[in-house]
Amino acid sequence: MSDAAQPTAVEVRAAAEAVKAALDRHLEAVERRTGDDDTAVYEAFNALASAAETYDELLYDRYDEVTPFEIPGADDSLPPYTGPDEPHALSLLIRRDYAVAEPRRLLAQARRVVEHGGGDELTGAAAKAGVSPLAALGVLFGEYEPDEIASRHKEFGLEEGDSTLWVTAAEELPEPGEWLHAPFEHADPERIVCRFDVSAVFDEEDGTDTGTGRADEGTRGAADGS
Template identity: 85%
Template sequence: MSDAAQPTAAEVRAAAEAVKAALDRHLEAVERRTGDDDPAVYEAFNALAAAAEAYDERLYDRYDEVTPFEIPGADDSLPPYTGPEEPHALSVLIRRDYAVVEPERLLAQAQRITDVEGGEEGAESAAMVGASTHAALGVLFGEYEPDEIASRHKEFGLEEGDSTLWVSAAEDLPEPGEWLHAPFEQADPERIVCRFDVSAVFDDELDDDLEEQEA
């Protein structure tokens, strides 16, 4: 790169300040998040990633140095995007995995819900729950929105596993009931606009990186 094309020292400093500001905004979003899929956290994450990438590029162009930062994500593993340039519709696909680690707590929460309902419907639900984890899960997910279960999973005897959110572009909104028989069958990786993954594997990779730096 020619000297004329190199960023100035002031531009590198400004990029560093942008990273600091993005870090503050990301922490604020995390502290105020309303659940595991809070869009404000995702927005702050993406802004931080963009600021860090811009700083890394300017630092390298000016001083031939790099940072140790790496933003984990799955975008690099996605195939090239082949969806519409101007989507008129989108699908949001979410998967969250849980382990039932405390069945007794799950059953107790389901029983509490059916007791509160009362009446004939509540009595039928209570009889159905009994000692059945399957029935308890039906009561739980029928009562609460998925985001609330995600934020309160420990109360329900659940342990979080991996989760992912895909935003897929489409030309038009499907007809009512068109995909209900197979809701995830048409998920096309080449139409994914963006995706966000949460996994313990990212924490393991971060721990490994820290151990390597300390060694």
């Protein structure tokens, strides 16, 4: 940044004062909160984050210094919770990505299942020989629970990618078969009770896996992963 474009010392000082004022407003909102999803607390949180980010940028531009604060981006936080305070039903939305790292191992495991009498989906001499990766996937995921495949993925020639788990609240269970045609179409981030993410990107950033959760009081937390 050129000298002409640098913020003045007065501007940096004003930004610091704005952070102090935002801290006071946030504490006052927390002290006066009326419930788990108090809008005033959420707005004060965002205002504090914005003021801190502005101060951090001006401080760096003027003095080439940084603050110890890590300002969460919009994509890293949950929106305000709008679901029921006392949910009578829950939905678990799970996504796990895998790379087929060892196709031969995948085929061998599927063939072993078929040879021991499992995997009705895999029929015919060629399928029993384990020559169809698509059929092999159908056999393995038909024979084993997803959690077991997750814990034994290397045995099946798979390599873990990112994964996420959303726990969402509902007033009542949907009617049988109601959402089977599009199970993830109506996933509502504002009804997330807690969310847990696992990704190698967290290891790259700080050496730990992390996640985003909404606990009893609407706070965000960390989720353990591997």
